[in-house]
Amino acid sequence: MLDIEFIRDNQELVKRAADKKGVDFDINQLMEVDDKRRKLKTEVDNMRQRQNEIPDKISQVNDQIKRNELIDKAQDLKEELQEKEDKLKSTKEDWQRLMMDVPNIPDMSVPAGEDESDNKQLKTWGQKPHFDFDAKDHVDLMKTNNLADFKRGQKVHGFRGYYLKGAGAQLSWAIWNYARDFFSEFDFQPFLPPAVVRKQYFFGTGHLPSEAEDLYKTQDDELLSGTAEIPMMAYHADEVLEQSDLPKRYLAFSPCYRREAGSHGKDTKGVFRVHEFYKLEQLMLCEASHERSVELHEEITENTEKFLQSLELPYEQEIICGGDLMKSKVKSYDLKLWIPSEKRYREIASSSYYHDYQTRRFNIKYQDSEGKKRYVHSLNGTAIPTPRALVAIVENYQNADGSITVPEALRSYCGTDKIGA
RNA sequence: GGAGGGGUGGCAGAGUCUGGUUUAUUGCGCGGCACUCGAAAUGCCGUGUCCCCUUCGGGACCGUGGGUUCAAAUCCCACCCCCUCCGCCA
Numbered sequence: 001m002l003d004i005e006f007i008r009d010n011q012e013l014v015k016r017a018a019d020k021k022g023v024d025f026d027i028n029q030l031m032e033v034d035d036k037r038r039k040l041k042t043e044v045d046n047m048r049q050r051q052n053e054i055p056d057k058i059s060q061v062n063d064q065i066k067r068n069e070l071i072d073k074a075q076d077l078k079e080e081l082q083e084k085e086d087k088l089k090s091t092k093e094d095w096q097r098l099m100m101d102v103p104n105i106p107d108m109s110v111p112a113g114e115d116e117s118d119n120k121q122l123k124t125w126g127q128k129p130h131f132d133f134d135a136k137d138h139v140d141l142m143k144t145n146n147l148a149d150f151k152r153g154q155k156v157h158g159f160r161g162y163y164l165k166g167a168g169a170q171l172s173w174a175i176w177n178y179a180r181d182f183f184s185e186f187d188f189q190p191f192l193p194p195a196v197v198r199k200q201y202f203f204g205t206g207h208l209p210s211e212a213e214d215l216y217k218t219q220d221d222e223l224l225s226g227t228a229e230i231p232m233m234a235y236h237a238d239e240v241l242e243q244s245d246l247p248k249r250y251l252a253f254s255p256c257y258r259r260e261a262g263s264h265g266k267d268t269k270g271v272f273r274v275h276e277f278y279k280l281e282q283l284m285l286c287e288a289s290h291e292r293s294v295e296l297h298e299e300i301t302e303n304t305e306k307f308l309q310s311l312e313l314p315y316e317q318e319i320i321c322g323g324d325l326m327k328s329k330v331k332s333y334d335l336k337l338w339i340p341s342e343k344r345y346r347e348i349a350s351s352s353y354y355h356d357y358q359t360r361r362f363n364i365k366y367q368d369s370e371g372k373k374r375y376v377h378s379l380n381g382t383a384i385p386t387p388r389a390l391v392a393i394v395e396n397y398q399n400a401d402g403s404i405t406v407p408e409a410l411r412s413y414c415g416t417d418k419i420g421a
Numbered sequence: 422g423g424a425g426g427g428g429u430g431g432c433a434g435a436g437u438c439u440g441g442u443u444u445a446u447u448g449c450g451c452g453g454c455a456c457u458c459g460a461a462a463u464g465c466c467g468u469g470u471c472c473c474c475u476u477c478g479g480g481a482c483c484g485u486g487g488g489u490u491c492a493a494a495u496c497c498c499a500c501c502c503c504c505u506c507c508g509c510c511a
Contacts, residue, residue, distance in 0.1 A: 038472085038473065039473095041473060041480085042474080044480085045472085045480040045481075048479095048480065048481080051491090051492095052492085057491095058491055058492075071491045073491085074491040074492080075491070077491095239431090240432095367451070369452095372452095373470085
């Protein structure tokens, strides 16, 4: 959500933003409704003022006839007012709906483009492995080394179900524990947030209403969050923070639930795309400064890069183009790991900043040095998801005999330097 | 699942029974100033949010939405949320 005053003063900018994002949004319609809303509001205000003057008089008048005259007048006014108020109410509803549709303004550095094929590679890091044997894919490697059981996963859970077991489970724990220690160096406070979250908070992050189909729900009408971003943003909802406590750096570990509605044909084998997985997520809140947001966005991204580098996994960094950038975001980077069996990079992490777009909805403010309350800025980015990280590790670290070398950084957490064979 | 008590500004907490002088008492916090070498303490001043308006000013808001009334934080109804106790349970 953007500030209506900002929108009014920067109509061209908002229009260009919608165009760049390929969002169908009619700024003129919003301006029309906004004008109407303000006009009605003024009229209603004036009528209320007139109406509110009468009770004061009534309480002072003792004469019964004069009193009745005033009461009659008030009743007439009331009917008139009621009509206007109804109009104002429906206009306000229209206004609110349109306001929810206003896209955030993408940063200048966001490249133009229609969809993900127009995302731009910014850099690559690391050495892609060259195998002088028939390299296997992760499904094969995990099966033969007993890291996962897909058959029973399917039996018990259903489509996209899986069990991680043995060294596969061990490796997962190793990643979680290693990531926790690694990120604590960057001043993060660790969290284990709830994954069952009240529906209202999904609107704040922008996951509702657009992604309703992709969310699981409980019989009590809560939803299962697909990312810790939601409970962690909701954490400070309706609060006023101390400026001296900013920035907040949170590292949240949580299960993530995604129905993957609409992607039934994609990645149907293995653990690349699953309904239930674990993820460590970075979330930051900072003062309302574009420069600070940019700075911390780079920081979040670099944190994950350093982590991937420490695992010696080859990756690329992409900047998300306008057409692929979500409505709520100012700018986004994706980090993608090299997947040998597919001979391409696949998404492992995504980092974004939002200015006050989310915090306006969550009502998270801070008091600045002049005592004025302002909305904080929010940012988030993946630290590391499992089991997707496992996919890259087993494929990139596979050996000719079908075994898997454990990345050096994980060995002390895993208790072994080699899995299988 | 059962019973009861509550939701008031950044926080705490009055006001609700008995509707109008509540543009919400008070304290804390916060901002400014004074005192001070500086700070603490103290004193003085200011300080809820949002909307409309160039200014002056006006209006809305006491969980949310309805209703009663000339007039609602206050009375009535529905919903949401929180707390306590009992039950069940890892």
